[in-house]
Amino acid sequence: MRLSERRSPRGFEGPRRPDSNRTALPLGFRSTFLDGLTPGEINSALTAAKPERISPHQILQQEGDRANRFWLLVTGRVAVYRLARNGNRVFLRWGVPGDTFGLSTILKCPETYVVTIEAVQEGSLLAWDKASSRTLVLRCPNLGKSLNAVLASYLDRLIHVLGTYAFQPAEQRLARVLVESARQLGCTGHERIELDLTNEQLAVAARMTVFTATRKLTKWQARGILTKRRGKIVLPSLSGFAKATKGPSG
Amino acid sequence: MRLSERRSPRGFEGPRRPDSNRTALPLGFRSTFLDGLTPGEINSALTAAKPERISPHQILQQEGDRANRFWLLVTGRVAVYRLARNGNRVFLRWGVPGDTFGLSTILKCPETYVVTIEAVQEGSLLAWDKASSRTLVLRCPNLGKSLNAVLASYLDRLIHVLGTYAFQPAEQRLARVLVESARQLGCTGHERIELDLTNEQLAVAARMTVFTATRKLTKWQARGILTKRRGKIVLPSLSGFAKATKGPSG
DNA sequence: CGCTGCCTTGAGTTACATCAAACGCGGTGG
DNA sequence: CCACCGCGTTTGATGTAACTCAAGGCAGCG
Numbered sequence A, B: 001m002r003l004s005e006r007r008s009p010r011g012f013e014g015p016r017r018p019d020s021n022r023t024a025l026p027l028g029f030r031s032t033f034l035d036g037l038t039p040g041e042i043n044s045a046l047t048a049a050k051p052e053r054i055s056p057h058q059i060l061q062q063e064g065d066r067a068n069r070f071w072l073l074v075t076g077r078v079a080v081y082r083l084a085r086n087g088n089r090v091f092l093r094w095g096v097p098g099d100t101f102g103l104s105t106i107l108k109c110p111e112t113y114v115v116t117i118e119a120v121q122e123g124s125l126l127a128w129d130k131a132s133s134r135t136l137v138l139r140c141p142n143l144g145k146s147l148n149a150v151l152a153s154y155l156d157r158l159i160h161v162l163g164t165y166a167f168q169p170a171e172q173r174l175a176r177v178l179v180e181s182a183r184q185l186g187c188t189g190h191e192r193i194e195l196d197l198t199n200e201q202l203a204v205a206a207r208m209t210v211f212t213a214t215r216k217l218t219k220w221q222a223r224g225i226l227t228k229r230r231g232k233i234v235l236p237s238l239s240g241f242a243k244a245t246k247g248p249s250g
Numbered sequence C: 001c002g003c004t005g006c007c008t009t010g011a012g013t014t015a016c017a018t019c020a021a022a023c024g025c026g027g028t029g030g
Numbered sequence D: 001c002c003a004c005c006g007c008g009t010t011t012g013a014t015g016t017a018a019c020t021c022a023a024g025g026c027a028g029c030g
Helices: A039-048 A130-139 A143-166 A170-185 A199-206 A210-223 A238-246 B039-048 B130-139 B143-164 B170-185 B199-206 B210-223 B238-246
Strands: A050-054 A059-061 A069-075 A078-083 A089-095 A116-119 A123-129 A193-195 A227-229 A232-235 B050-054 B059-061 B069-075 B078-083 B089-095 B116-119 B123-129 B193-195 B227-229 B232-235
Touching: A039 A123, A039 A130, A069 A130, A078 B143, A089 A143, A089 A199, A089 B143, A123 A130, A143 A170, A143 B078, A143 B089, A143 B143, A170 A193, A170 A199, A170 A210, A170 A232, A170 A238, A199 A210, A210 A227, A210 A238, B039 B123, B039 B130, B069 B130, B089 B143, B089 B199, B123 B130, B170 B193, B170 B199, B170 B210, B170 B232, B170 B238, B199 B210, B210 B227, B210 B238
Parallel strands: none
Antiparallel strands: A050 A123, A059 A116, A069 A123, A078 A089, A078 A116, A193 A232, A227 A232, B050 B123, B059 B116, B069 B123, B078 B089, B078 B116, B193 B232, B227 B232
16 A cells, blocks of 8 residues: 655745745745744744655654654645554545644653654655754743644544545545545646546545545546546546535435 | 433432532542643632533534533533434544533634534533633633643544544454443443443444344354343453454454 | 556455344333 | 333344455556
């Protein structure tokens, strides 16, 4: 099972903000975590952070390891999953720019990472080690609240995953994965959306075998609500697709 | 589908603490939420709270409703679930004394409840309305951190649910439900445990039909690692049961 | 032009849900 | 004490969604 991509698309370095010599953030960068802090707090946080580049397949944190790094995804995409007893991965969600991970480092409870995270694309992150995190906590009175917001949004997403993905038939799950992924990862406009996802990645995310995923996708292509190439899915109309798959016969 | 019990077992009023005239808590009461506060904060929180009795079948909060009540379960048991698209319930977990709910009321984001909670046993809770919650936030500087801990533990449990229940075969799920329920709800000693759960409740929690649940339970009874009566399961040895069901052939 | 992976297709198998029907425990009333 | 009834439980027969496995097709690349 592979979550990473072989190719390495658009690993780009965000443009530097002219007014600051602190670590660069891409223009238009949004983060639930940073949004909860004051401009001053953001500044001191960013100067304390160490930037890092990431590549596909790279394991960014592993469940069970001692939590000693708090980090923020700046560019790229990561897969968040959990290892099941039998060894294979239970996909939880995609991580996109602005998402923070390794919260255990700050919360201290649990002391170890609870999920495993793997890079899927080229990208970059900002990391705070244990010492920096501690400083961060002291310097940012709003950090507690900000973390609450982040935690709440994670909870929300997870509950949503449980309620929606987990106990619906395979076809609905796959449709859902496509729609949600489109919202998070889609490149172009609003309606026509291209997704750089292989059948296998989709299958993992929707919790089914590649075979089942292929069959459903093929069926949808025959219906004309979707086109696919190797490693790429194209939804001509996102809302159209959503409607067509939600309804009567999937 | 029924989560509530018909009988009304041990709805008991906790003994009052002699040193205080604030709302009573049972002896030996533990709560992640309260543990995160200072004694002074706890005191002011408890005096602001309104006690309430609850009965089986009572809906304590409903997903989608505006979040206007933060509450702490004092005695009894509740079922936390989510309504699926098709209308039936996706069981998330049991709520036991010490658990807090309606966090959205304090976090404000999301503004509505994300899960539905139903009482399963007679019991009691302490509730803070919107105004009291606001006061609580102002009076308790440690509340943010305390909520962090609560949220983190919820996340942890949810991830665990996803990883364990959702994608294991039915038998393993059922075994898991029994073990976890035993840990949370078991009455007597440490090894021998009695559970007041009907086959139907177990089936809901383990996400299967009553039929499948019955078959598995019957099989285990034949093996001697479990006894059952109407509406009651007895595990002669919890650890023995866990070992026997985790291993080779379930 | 052949190789390497991704993708597709079909046949066989399994786990679990669905449905119909009956059993039996535990309470209730005669 | 017995007959009755309701509801939780049990069993078997049957259907089916999705997984497994084997094999071949096809795109892109050297």
